[in-house]
Amino acid sequence: MEVELSGGDRRERGKKFSLLLTTRFGDAVAVNAWNTYIWKPALAQAGVIPPRAEGAKAWQWAAAPKDGFRVLRHTYASIMLEAGESVVTLARWLGHSSPAITLG
Template sequence: MDLNAVAVNTWNTYTWKPAPAEADIIPPRAEGANPRQWAATPKDGFHVLRHTCASIMLEAGEPVVTLVRWFGHSSPAITLGYYAHFMPEAGNKGRTAIDGLLGERGDRQSGRNSPDSPQAR
């Protein structure tokens, strides 16, 4: 157990949500409400920054196994399940290797994105 870890609910309730509420970005907590009751939706929580960080790292080419370790996922399958669509280079290295093997170097310029990626659509 990491004794330096901060519980996400504690962070969201007492640190994260009060800041954007004070800045009028999210609704304030209702008068007399339980400290954990915010009108803000989960997308307004601190967890969204985790997703932002992961997507930026993958788009920059960080290996999935590194994100698995950083984010504490139990397997690469979990990380890929959430973030595979943020990997614009997916399949490009393999296609380039096969093209080279088949002698098609430079004959066709393959796009930056995999044809299977959402960016290619």
């Protein structure tokens, strides 16, 4: 599925992106919603992070920000670089403006 962005950075306006994760309606999944309702519950069920405290709001997780969805991007990048992928190619795949950002 591709989606066209209507806001944000002027350079990005009108640019189409292929999405890996979409809602059942084909829209982009909001990262906060993904972290709160999908990712962190899955980590808790797997025993990677502590479960949400009883009576806590849906967004109230004791897990650190490093346990959020972004860790998947970082893990993917690390694995690809370790496997010998070009940092230039990886930067393009991740949507970074330069390989320096990828390596940072």
